[in-house]
Amino acid sequence: MTLPDPLTDQHRYISNASQDVREMLDVIGVDSIDRLFETIPDDVKLTELLDIPGPWSEIESRRWFRALAAKNKSAADHVSFLGGGAYLHYQPACIDQLLLRAEFLTSYTPYQPEVSQGTLQSIFEYQTHQCLLTGLDVANASLYDGSTALCEAVLLAERVVRKRKKVVIAKSVHPQYAETVRTYVQNLGYEIVEVGWTNDGRIDTTALLEACTSDVFAVAIQSPNFFGVIEDYYAVAAIADAAGAVKIAVIAEATSLGILTPPGAHGFDIVVGEGQAWGVPTQYGGPFVGFMVVKDALKRHMPGRLVGETVDVDGRRAYVLTLATREQHIRRGKATSNICTNEALIALAANMYLSLMGKEGLREVGQQCVQKTAYLRAQLNRISSVSLPFSGPVYNEFAVRTPFPAAEILADLEHEKILGGIPLGQFYDGFENDFLVAVTELHTREHLDQFVAVLTAAIARERR
Amino acid sequence: MTTIPTPSERLLIFEHSKRGRKGYRLPALDVPEASDALPAALMRSEIADEVEVSEVDVIRHFTRLSKLNVSIDAGLYPLGSCTMKHNPRLNEEIARTPGFALSHPLQPDHQVQGNLSLLWHIEQTLMEILGMPRVTLQPVAGAHGELTGILMVHKALAKSGNARKYILIPDSAHGTNPASAAFAGYEIKELKSNSRGTVDIDTLAAAVTEDVAALMITVPNTLGVFETDIKRFAGILHEKGAYLYCDGANLNSFVGIARPGDMGIDVIHSNLHKTFSTPHGGGGPGAGPVGVSQRLIPFLPTPTVERRDDGTFYLDHGHPESIGRVRAFNGNFNVLVRALTYMRSMGPDGLRRIAQIAVLNANYIRARLRGSYHLPYDAPSLHEVVFSDKLQTAKDVHTLDIAKRLMDYGFHPPTIYFPLIVAGALMIEPTESEPKEELDAFCDAMIAIARECEERPELVRSAPHTTPVRRLDEARAARQPVLRWRRG
Numbered sequence: 001m002t003l004p005d006p007l008t009d010q011h012r013y014i015s016n017a018s019q020d021v022r023e024m025l026d027v028i029g030v031d032s033i034d035r036l037f038e039t040i041p042d043d044v045k046l047t048e049l050l051d052i053p054g055p056w057s058e059i060e061s062r063r064w065f066r067a068l069a070a071k072n073k074s075a076a077d078h079v080s081f082l083g084g085g086a087y088l089h090y091q092p093a094c095i096d097q098l099l100l101r102a103e104f105l106t107s108y109t110p111y112q113p114e115v116s117q118g119t120l121q122s123i124f125e126y127q128t129h130q131c132l133l134t135g136l137d138v139a140n141a142s143l144y145d146g147s148t149a150l151c152e153a154v155l156l157a158e159r160v161v162r163k164r165k166k167v168v169i170a171k172s173v174h175p176q177y178a179e180t181v182r183t184y185v186q187n188l189g190y191e192i193v194e195v196g197w198t199n200d201g202r203i204d205t206t207a208l209l210e211a212c213t214s215d216v217f218a219v220a221i222q223s224p225n226f227f228g229v230i231e232d233y234y235a236v237a238a239i240a241d242a243a244g245a246v247k248i249a250v251i252a253e254a255t256s257l258g259i260l261t262p263p264g265a266h267g268f269d270i271v272v273g274e275g276q277a278w279g280v281p282t283q284y285g286g287p288f289v290g291f292m293v294v295k296d297a298l299k300r301h302m303p304g305r306l307v308g309e310t311v312d313v314d315g316r317r318a319y320v321l322t323l324a325t326r327e328q329h330i331r332r333g334k335a336t337s338n339i340c341t342n343e344a345l346i347a348l349a350a351n352m353y354l355s356l357m358g359k360e361g362l363r364e365v366g367q368q369c370v371q372k373t374a375y376l377r378a379q380l381n382r383i384s385s386v387s388l389p390f391s392g393p394v395y396n397e398f399a400v401r402t403p404f405p406a407a408e409i410l411a412d413l414e415h416e417k418i419l420g421g422i423p424l425g426q427f428y429d430g431f432e433n434d435f436l437v438a439v440t441e442l443h444t445r446e447h448l449d450q451f452v453a454v455l456t457a458a459i460a461r462e463r464r
Numbered sequence: 465m466t467t468i469p470t471p472s473e474r475l476l477i478f479e480h481s482k483r484g485r486k487g488y489r490l491p492a493l494d495v496p497e498a499s500d501a502l503p504a505a506l507m508r509s510e511i512a513d514e515v516e517v518s519e520v521d522v523i524r525h526f527t528r529l530s531k532l533n534v535s536i537d538a539g540l541y542p543l544g545s546c547t548m549k550h551n552p553r554l555n556e557e558i559a560r561t562p563g564f565a566l567s568h569p570l571q572p573d574h575q576v577q578g579n580l581s582l583l584w585h586i587e588q589t590l591m592e593i594l595g596m597p598r599v600t601l602q603p604v605a606g607a608h609g610e611l612t613g614i615l616m617v618h619k620a621l622a623k624s625g626n627a628r629k630y631i632l633i634p635d636s637a638h639g640t641n642p643a644s645a646a647f648a649g650y651e652i653k654e655l656k657s658n659s660r661g662t663v664d665i666d667t668l669a670a671a672v673t674e675d676v677a678a679l680m681i682t683v684p685n686t687l688g689v690f691e692t693d694i695k696r697f698a699g700i701l702h703e704k705g706a707y708l709y710c711d712g713a714n715l716n717s718f719v720g721i722a723r724p725g726d727m728g729i730d731v732i733h734s735n736l737h738k739t740f741s742t743p744h745g746g747g748g749p750g751a752g753p754v755g756v757s758q759r760l761i762p763f764l765p766t767p768t769v770e771r772r773d774d775g776t777f778y779l780d781h782g783h784p785e786s787i788g789r790v791r792a793f794n795g796n797f798n799v800l801v802r803a804l805t806y807m808r809s810m811g812p813d814g815l816r817r818i819a820q821i822a823v824l825n826a827n828y829i830r831a832r833l834r835g836s837y838h839l840p841y842d843a844p845s846l847h848e849v850v851f852s853d854k855l856q857t858a859k860d861v862h863t864l865d866i867a868k869r870l871m872d873y874g875f876h877p878p879t880i881y882f883p884l885i886v887a888g889a890l891m892i893e894p895t896e897s898e899p900k901e902e903l904d905a906f907c908d909a910m911i912a913i914a915r916e917c918e919e920r921p922e923l924v925r926s927a928p929h930t931t932p933v934r935r936l937d938e939a940r941a942a943r944q945p946v947l948r949w950r951r952g
Binding site: 003004006009011012013014015016020021023024025027028029033036037038039040041043044045046049050051052053054055056058060061062064065066068069070071072073074075076080082084085086088090092094096098100101102103104105106107108109110111112113114115116117118119121122124125127128129131132133137138139141142144145146147148155174176177179180182183184186187188230258259260261262265281282283284285286287288299305306307308309310311312313314316317318320322323324325327328329330331332333334335337338339340341342343344345346348351352354355356357358359360361362363364365367368370371372373374375378393395407414419422441444445448 | 476491494513530546550563567575577593607694722747794796811827879932936948
């Protein structure tokens with residue numbers, strides 16, 4: 001394709017047309033747009049157009065993208081029991097409407113506080129929610145997601161403890177989170193020690209005690225862990241404290257904070273997690289929102305943006321990005337993190353969700369998750385060929401075992417329009433017959449009963 | 465200092481809270497309630513101080529908050545190197561298609577062929593735009609892409625026996641470059657810019673020793689100046705076994721005009737929230753896909769998206785030399801949906817026109833403001849122009865004052881005090897979105913402010929005067945940090 005004439009080519013997202021272009025070239029004092037690109041050597045300049053589709057009208061785009069979306073099976077047309085770090089909860093209608101307000105959607109990092117108080121105040125509120133929910137002192141403005149938040153927590157812990165190079169990570173932390181940590185620290189000389197679980201699905205405290213040698217700078221556990229089992233914060237904290245290690249708690253299911261005792265109550269130093277469960281769609285894994293909350297003593301080691309309260313010259317209360325000397329744009333190679341753009345809009349959605357649901361709603365969501373999960377487990381326990389491999393207490397997710405490969409059972413469920421769970425064999429050896437099932441307030445008793453009936457039928461079919 | 469009573473729209477959501485208010489309703493619990501579902505010891509008591517508000521309270525609160533922000537929809541937002549362009553609403557609509565929005569990241573490949581096809585198509589499109597043979601879609605921000613890219617360089621060099629010690633970074637670079645390189649395990653050596661603001665080929669040649677792993681360079685640089693010698697840079701680095709990393713933050717200036725892959729670049733990240741119009745959202749989400757040259761392909765993060773001969777797609781986790789996973793799941797998928805929608809809306813001619821008009825707009829501002837503001841580097845610039853406050857400091861008016869005064873004229877200020885090689889920098893990037901009238905209004909405001917600096921400097925020094933709050937006591941915020949609300 002030959003190159004179009006920049007004077008006549010026109011596009012709906014670009015205002016300036018030929019008359020504007022001519023007038024502007026006159027002011028600049030050149031006779032063509034090409035003259036403005038003379039610093040790019042000719043031998044790297046394209047002589048033809050890129051070979052990509054378009055330009056498309058909205059009509060054509062809708063047609064193509066909707067056809068693609070229709071090729072997916074999803075919670076849009078199936079009953080989903082998928083969790084594993086991405087949970088489908090109730091999404092209040094007004095949140096998305098508010099997120100589409102241009103002042104939130106189309107602004108950027110609030111570098112200029114006088115014209116960004118909306119974003120700044122919202123982040124300050126978000127930070128406050130995080131503190132209240134986790135029981136810790138200082139939260140940042142957001143990180144990319146739960147997995148990278150754990151990376152940042154490990155890096156923070158090492159900065160604080162210094163001269164120790166071992167970090168203990170429970171094997172029941174989300175396997176993709178642990179994998180991400182291994183990537184992040186691969187050139188930093190850390191050793192990652194994994195600690196497994198016992199029959200109840202909780203961390204093996206005997207093994208943890210052995211692993212917590214004097215060269216361990218941090219211990220990271222997840223609760224509820226990847227199997228949905230609620231860990232014993234108290235026991236873990238005691239062991240980590242004895243070794244002088246920083247205690248890191250990971251929360252992958254954020255609504256659990258509405259009902260479960262928070263890590264802060266057990267003296268954990270850093271809580272990181274994934275805020276997606278606060279009403280953000282699962283959208284194939286992103287964008288999500290990572291959170292980090294720390295003890296006050298660690299605040300100057302925090303990665304990412306922090307918003308603080310101050311006053312303007314008239315004494316009016318106002319908010320501003322603060323403690324910026326930690327950050328890459330000031331400290332460059334010595335910054336506490338390389339993060340710049342984070343997940344502000346998703347953090348705003350979380351702030352709206354937490355505010356709407358509020359004190360009572362967060363508890364009720366948690367309560368419904370616990371009750372519906374307990375109901376489904378009780379029903380499944382009645383099926384002789386189904387077992388629940390872990391006996392520990394759970395919030396809204398648990399492992400299910402049948403005598404048959406999980407993939408085959410789940411394929412049968414899919415046939416009945418049920419996305420029945422996440423096969424565990426892809427993450428752990430010896431779990432080929434197990435899958436994770438997550439229940440939220442969106443499930444009705446009918447959904448749960450149907451799950452049991454379809455699963456029973458699937459097992460019967462496999463037997464034949 | 466006493467605090468002036470806050471008008472009601474400035475209350476925090478926590479201060480709107482009243483006992484007993486509710487902003488939600490759930491269906492009644494429809495399963496028998498088990499009192500022993502969880503041991504009491506695991507349950508928390510009420511979340512002290514959490515909010516109790518109605519939906520009306522929430523909508524009023526956030527609508528009022530939003531009105532305290534300026535935004536690209538309201539007008540020019542010329543933050544340099546941030547590429548604040550128009551965010552088409554079609555992209556928002558497409559991203560909300562239930563089949564995308566309600567798909568789950570751990571679904572097996574056969575259930576999400578639509579998603580995988582979309583990811584494959586955006587990779588193909590970025591490969592063509594960047595001129596690179598593979599692109600990873602996993603990184604979720606520019607800095608995340610930088611870390612990913614430098615980890616790949618490290619792994620490739622380590623495989624050949626020596627990961628080396630240093631990354632070279634020009635003094636005009638974004639702060640994320642040195643930070644990312646440091647977290648990837650390298651020390652930084654800074655390269656001094658020449659009088660054009662670019663890197664001298666001799667300076668580079670002298671700096672590239674056997675200890676150097678890569679040069680990390682922004683093209684065009686943060687002054688908007690293209691590194692005309694870029695291909696020769698690549699030659700020097702490659703001869704010494706080192707890599708050329710390009711920070712693609714400024715891709716908007718040459719998309720469709722030239723391709724990084726044709727310049728000898730080995731790694732480039734592209735900020736989709738800049739060049740490809742995904743909304744900045746007050747500070748994210750973004751996406752930072754990374755294109756790599758042939759020899760870095762084995763080290764790409766997992767998973768990659770692959771297409772079978774029968775036209776089906778799958779996630780490939782099996783790359784034995786991969787640096788590993790850089791995030792859980794599959795990148796910022798729904799940011800990628802928006803970006804691909806944009807790429808299709810623009811097409812090849814539209815993408816080229818982006819660069820042409822973005823560069824035209826920036827040069828128009830440059831031409832109109834020359835004379836009113838000092839231009840510290842005279843080299844021809846592309847999509848952004850950097851002025852300084854040198855002419856204004858004589859009246860003791862500084863860049864910060866000029867920026868604040870612009871707010872009174874209804875504009876978001878440019879990026880200020882960056883790049884660091886310009887004292888009192890005003891870094892202006894209008895993007896292709898802006899019509900001539902908006903550029904003229906901005907230039908008129910800047911020229912009026914320059915005049916005010918001469919005639920009424922105190923007016924500028926005390927700006928802004930019309931914003932929801934005026935200048936803040938930032939020192940107080942840092943000295944006695946108040947980082948959360950507490951019940952008074």
